[in-house]
Amino acid sequence: MPDRDAALDAIQRELTAFARRARHKAAQMHPDLSLVTYSMLDLVKERGSCRAADLAAHFMLDKSTVSRQVTALEKLGLITREPDPEDQRGQLLHPSEDGLRLLADAAERRRLAFRERFTDWTDDDIARFAGYLTRYGAGD
Amino acid sequence: MPDRDAALDAIQRELTAFARRARHKAAQMHPDLSLVTYSMLDLVKERGSCRAADLAAHFMLDKSTVSRQVTALEKLGLITREPDPEDQRGQLLHPSEDGLRLLADAAERRRLAFRERFTDWTDDDIARFAGYLTRYGAGD
DNA sequence: GGTCTAGGTTGTAAAGTGCAACTTGGTGGC
DNA sequence: GCCACCAAGTTGCACTTTACAACCTAGACC
Numbered sequence A, B: 001m002p003d004r005d006a007a008l009d010a011i012q013r014e015l016t017a018f019a020r021r022a023r024h025k026a027a028q029m030h031p032d033l034s035l036v037t038y039s040m041l042d043l044v045k046e047r048g049s050c051r052a053a054d055l056a057a058h059f060m061l062d063k064s065t066v067s068r069q070v071t072a073l074e075k076l077g078l079i080t081r082e083p084d085p086e087d088q089r090g091q092l093l094h095p096s097e098d099g100l101r102l103l104a105d106a107a108e109r110r111r112l113a114f115r116e117r118f119t120d121w122t123d124d125d126i127a128r129f130a131g132y133l134t135r136y137g138a139g140d
Numbered sequence C: 001g002g003t004c005t006a007g008g009t010t011g012t013a014a015a016g017t018g019c020a021a022c023t024t025g026g027t028g029g030c
Numbered sequence D: 001g002c003c004a005c006c007a008a009g010t011t012g013c014a015c016t017t018t019a020c021a022a023c024c025t026a027g028a029c030c
Helices: A003-029 A035-047 A052-059 A063-075 A097-117 A123-138 B003-029 B035-047 B052-059 B063-075 B097-117 B123-138
Strands: A079-083 A091-095 B079-084 B087-095
Touching: A003 A035, A003 A097, A003 B003, A003 B035, A003 B097, A003 B123, A035 A052, A035 A063, A035 A091, A035 A097, A035 B003, A052 A063, A052 A091, A063 A079, A091 A097, A097 B003, A123 B003, A123 B123, B003 B035, B003 B097, B035 B052, B035 B063, B035 B087, B035 B097, B052 B063, B052 B087, B063 B079, B087 B097
Parallel strands: none
Antiparallel strands: A079 A091, B079 B087
């Protein structure tokens, strides 16, 4: 097998390995929110405001699933919904104060865990790794 | 926020994004097997033989979950079980001929998809990306 | 206006998962 | 040898996540 294929296999295996354990770790890190729900909240924050359809497209989830998760986030008081003034069919989602606080807390805890994990990485290595992942992710 | 923390945030976000979509893509690529079930079969192949407890430890899953997935794999004829001669409590799992064939097919399809995705990456970039992922995964 | 499309919601069913209780087989103290 | 304890798996149970389908409402286009 060519080196390139061997490297691609390694990439596939490692990414899959990460996915397998992600849920478990996410549950430890954010006991109150599932990985997907947390990610949705995070995306809503990143975008400032977005519609449920955007979430469905981004996460490759059915709109019904998104609808339920969004309902859950609203019941938890982490996001607010308002009808889109430009299109009454949709609704605009925004993070609430509590939602932003939760995200900030989670980011801090996450960063602490990550700092520890990457102690023996140089800044250059981290930057390149992040660059590769971003490049890979852009192909999704 | 320091550059290093920004890069760590990007790494976390991209890895999580991958995890979110992994199941969906896995379902497309292996319609008959879930991501976890497929991964279990793959690990059994990698190890040659292993016990259910090994799978539970590796995937951070409850032994009951593993028990059910292993039962499913056996019903599909993809693995075989035999009592461990050295410890009658456990059982040794092996991939069957069908299981090996399925893994080979999946690896081939996966490789094709990956080749396409990485067409505009240089060999060096791919090798470095794989190296970073392996290094990251080693910390698990 | 009528038809078609898009965003969301709800009903339903299936799969994955963890916890707890249980069975069986090994280990170690007495 | 016997009894208590631990380890590997299995099963019952409840909960969560998810997709598909049917439906409702609101724009879009003719």
